[in-house]
Amino acid sequence: MVKFLKDVNREMRKVSWPKGNELTRYTVIVLVTVIFFGVFFTVTDLVLSQILELF
Known part of the structure; x- marks a missing residue:
């Protein structure tokens, strides 16, 4: 277990962390993308629901 944790620590030092x-x-970018798809699928669901109610 100790060897594993040492290996993890050594690998984590190699990681290139993003700057602020x-x-x-x-x-x-992630938040805008999530909001866009949330609105897109909500509108799509509403439109398809309205179309299906016609039949």
């Missing part, structure tokens, strides 16, 4: 401005930009 990159992290902010990526977070904004």
Whole structure:
């Protein structure tokens, strides 16, 4: 177990962590994408529900 944790620690030091401005930009991109798809699927669901109610 100790060897495993040491290996994990050594590998985590090799990770290229994003800088603050990159992290902010990526977070904004993710949030905008999630909101876009949420609105898209909500509108699609409403339109399809209305179409199916006609039949």
